[in-house]
Amino acid sequence: MLAFKTLALALSLLPGIFAASAPRIDKDKAALLVVDHQVGLFELVQDINPVEFRNNIVAHAELGFLFNLPTILTTSAETGPNGPLPKEITRLHPNATFVRRNGEVNAWSNEEFRAAVKATNKSQIILAGITTDVCTAFLALSLIDEGYEVFANADASGTFNKAIADGANDRMRGAGVQVLSFWAIVCELMRDWRNTPGAAEVLPFLDKYLPAYGYLARGHAAATTNGTILPGQGSLNG
Numbered sequence: 254m255l256a257f258k259t260l261a262l263a264l265s266l267l268p269g270i271f272a273a274s275a276p277r278i279d280k281d282k283a284a285l286l287v288v289d290h291q292v293g294l295f296e297l298v299q300d301i302n303p304v305e306f307r308n309n310i311v312a313h314a315e316l317g318f319l320f321n322l323p324t325i326l327t328t329s330a331e332t333g334p335n336g337p338l339p340k341e342i343t344r345l346h347p348n349a350t351f352v353r354r355n356g357e358v359n360a361w362s363n364e365e366f367r368a369a370v371k372a373t374n375k376s377q378i379i380l381a382g383i384t385t386d387v388c389t390a391f392l393a394l395s396l397i398d399e400g401y402e403v404f405a406n407a408d409a410s411g412t413f414n415k416a417i418a419d420g421a422n423d424r425m426r427g428a429g430v431q432v433l434s435f436w437a438i439v440c441e442l443m444r445d446w447r448n449t450p451g452a453a454e455v456l457p458f459l460d461k462y463l464p465a466y467g468y469l470a471r472g473h474a475a476a477t478t479n480g481t482i483l484p485g486q487g488s489l490n491g
């Protein structure tokens with residue numbers, strides 16, 4: 254009996270041991286989902302401030318454009334209080350498949366949406382939505398069940414507060430979803446600054462949506478094109 258229990262315990266630990274396998278995003282294998290980034294739902298987001306969050310959801314949508322990823326837009330009951338997608342997002346993707354759901358909370362429950370995702374022929378999904386705990390998490394869990402490798406953009410998903418976001422991200426991670434920052438997603442899609450898209454395309458994109466990195470690059474450009482060394486500065490590097 255003890256031996257059986259030991260064996261059972263050992264077997265129960267196996268998934269943990271093998272959970273170390275972590276696929277990397279491959280721009281040739283990935284599709285992008287924009288889930289319920291609707292103007293009404295936007296008002297529910299309290300864990301990221303509105304200025305930053307608007308930046309983050311538009312940046313998420315533009316990832317599809319920058320890396321040429323098949324992109325699917327979806328909304329939930331958009332003629333009701335949830336409202337439409339912001340024009341900044343629909344303007345970026347005039348030709349993307351756009352599935353307007355009339356009731357399904359989990360986008361995966363909608364047949365047209367499932368068919369659109371499958372029609373991309375991609376094995377990896379990058380997604381973000383409002384709210385993190387419902388629209389992002391429900392869909393991410395269904396995609397894992399379907400065998401996709403799933404990457405949730407934490408900066409472009411929002412909800413009522415940080416505790417709820419943390420709970421939702423833990424739930425997704427527990428199911429095998431990788432929860433990443435926008436910066437990590439950009440760098441993993443690009444892989445190498447010498448690729449295409451690489452520095453030439455990605456730096457202007459970062460300057461627009463991730464000013465910390467954009468200004469770093471601007472500072473270096475300014476120093477290189479017209480910088481002077483101040484007294485005392487020259488010896489700082491040792």
Ligand SMILES: *[C@@H]1O[C@H](CO)[C@@H](O)[C@H](O)[C@H]1NC(C)=O
Nearest residue numbers: 318343344345346347348349
């Ligand atoms: C959308 O499709 C039209 C017609 O094929 C094309 O002219 C346009 O460049 C496309 N726009 C984008 C952003 O892909």
Ligand SMILES: *[C@@H]1O[C@H](CO)[C@@H](O)[C@H](O)[C@H]1NC(C)=O
Nearest residue numbers: 323369370371372373374375
């Ligand atoms: C997906 O694969 C199927 C079967 O190989 C093919 O007919 C279809 O054109 C592919 N679709 C895309 C978007 O690549």
Ligand SMILES: *[C@@H]1O[C@H](CO)[C@@H](O)[C@H](O)[C@H]1NC(C)=O
Nearest residue numbers: 474475476477478479480481
């Ligand atoms: C370079 O710096 C000098 C001194 O600040 C300034 O007068 C000049 O306009 C700058 N030139 C360029 C190309 O920015």
